[in-house]
Amino acid sequence: MTAAIEARDVHKDFRIYHEVNRSVKSAVMRRRRARFEQFEALKGVSFEVPQGSTFGLIGRNGSGKSTLLKCLARILRPEKGQIITRGRMAAMLELGSGFHPELSGRENVFLNASILGLSRREAEEKFDSIVEFAGIEKFIDSPVKNYSSGMYVRLGFSVAIHVEPDVLLVDEVLAVGDEQFQRKCAERFRALHESGRTIVLVSHSMREIREMCDQAVWLDSGVPRVVGPAEHVVREYLEEQDSAQAARTRVLRAGVEVFDGVDGTVLGDLAAGRPWTVRINADVADGTSEVTAHLEVVTGSGTVLVSDRRTLPVDDGGVAARVAMPPLPVLPGEYGVRVHVATADDPDHCVPANAFFLVDGGGRPESVLGGELTWDTGAEVPQSRAS
Numbered sequence: 001m002t003a004a005i006e007a008r009d010v011h012k013d014f015r016i017y018h019e020v021n022r023s024v025k026s027a028v029m030r031r032r033r034a035r036f037e038q039f040e041a042l043k044g045v046s047f048e049v050p051q052g053s054t055f056g057l058i059g060r061n062g063s064g065k066s067t068l069l070k071c072l073a074r075i076l077r078p079e080k081g082q083i084i085t086r087g088r089m090a091a092m093l094e095l096g097s098g099f100h101p102e103l104s105g106r107e108n109v110f111l112n113a114s115i116l117g118l119s120r121r122e123a124e125e126k127f128d129s130i131v132e133f134a135g136i137e138k139f140i141d142s143p144v145k146n147y148s149s150g151m152y153v154r155l156g157f158s159v160a161i162h163v164e165p166d167v168l169l170v171d172e173v174l175a176v177g178d179e180q181f182q183r184k185c186a187e188r189f190r191a192l193h194e195s196g197r198t199i200v201l202v203s204h205s206m207r208e209i210r211e212m213c214d215q216a217v218w219l220d221s222g223v224p225r226v227v228g229p230a231e232h233v234v235r236e237y238l239e240e241q242d243s244a245q246a247a248r249t250r251v252l253r254a255g256v257e258v259f260d261g262v263d264g265t266v267l268g269d270l271a272a273g274r275p276w277t278v279r280i281n282a283d284v285a286d287g288t289s290e291v292t293a294h295l296e297v298v299t300g301s302g303t304v305l306v307s308d309r310r311t312l313p314v315d316d317g318g319v320a321a322r323v324a325m326p327p328l329p330v331l332p333g334e335y336g337v338r339v340h341v342a343t344a345d346d347p348d349h350c351v352p353a354n355a356f357f358l359v360d361g362g363g364r365p366e367s368v369l370g371g372e373l374t375w376d377t378g379a380e381v382p383q384s385r386a387s
Helices: 024-030 065-072 105-115 120-134 149-161 179-194 206-212 230-248
Strands: 003-019 035-050 054-058 080-085 089-092 167-171 198-202 215-220 223-229 251-260 269-271 276-284 290-299 304-313 318-325 333-343 350-360 374-377
Touching: 003 065, 003 198, 035 065, 035 080, 035 198, 035 215, 035 223, 054 065, 054 206, 054 230, 065 080, 065 089, 065 167, 065 198, 089 149, 105 120, 105 149, 120 149, 149 179, 179 198, 179 206, 198 206, 206 230, 215 230, 223 230, 251 333, 251 350, 276 290, 276 333, 276 350, 290 318, 304 318, 304 374
Parallel strands: 054 198, 054 215, 089 167, 167 198, 269 350
Antiparallel strands: 003 035, 003 080, 215 223, 251 276, 276 318, 290 304, 290 333, 318 374, 333 350
């Protein structure tokens, strides 16, 4: 079967700027070029979309789905690779993006239709159907700036769906409007599919991908993980998501205590010039070999005084560490210890633990806090005694 779209080893990069020269004067005065890093949004994407099929693009936010769709629509040009399309193409990427807020709905129908490739005559022939599908007959001669957001996107969708191209690119637009309008949209897509149109659909709804798509590709950080029948691709994607969720919850519990560093007393008050100890413990799920612990000492207002992160080994389903803390050169007041424990490969999903203590005014040193913290994993704190 002839392919309506062929993507061959497509790469797309963006620049992420950290410092920007906004004018020639700025470049001269700063005497250096803008600083940026290269970000690879697509990394060797290849697939074919047969004519008359519906093809799905799935993946987490930031995986490159919308970037790929814009490359297929020739809005973006790949740095490397080739994209071949056959037939008249229309893209539904941002509904209503061609609308002028001061113009009426009627005027915007003709304006948006011309942007999407319809002639004036074709737009006039489809006008009544466009308005009826959007369900805004009473308001068609009102400026669109007075429309609700739902009315706005319904009209934009209705115009785009009536273009009826050979190839239709759709980015997350089945979620517009209320449930009744969404059903109308789904029915229209099925009609387009049955009439032999080729549709490329981006969606986070796996139900929509399963019901509407013949084939799909799963993008992961710009890389095609799986390409094939939609049911197979969705199943692989959902299984990976379940595994990732399990990994994010492998830390079951975390705790933290603070002790006097000399006699092991559980801290209520701490003399400012006295060493002290933080005890960290956590329970983890079976199969976890190590975790990361991020320790912070903060003031009552949340200012961070100390910050240190370490990777800790798991022993018999748990983690235990003792951290020797240097004396705190601080004013009297309330302070806290915050610890976040996470799996080493996913530090963004963590279990927090907190402890608080008071610093009195005695023995306050003049020096500032310095030096690395001393971590002792698996060590036991001396038997605590009531303060």
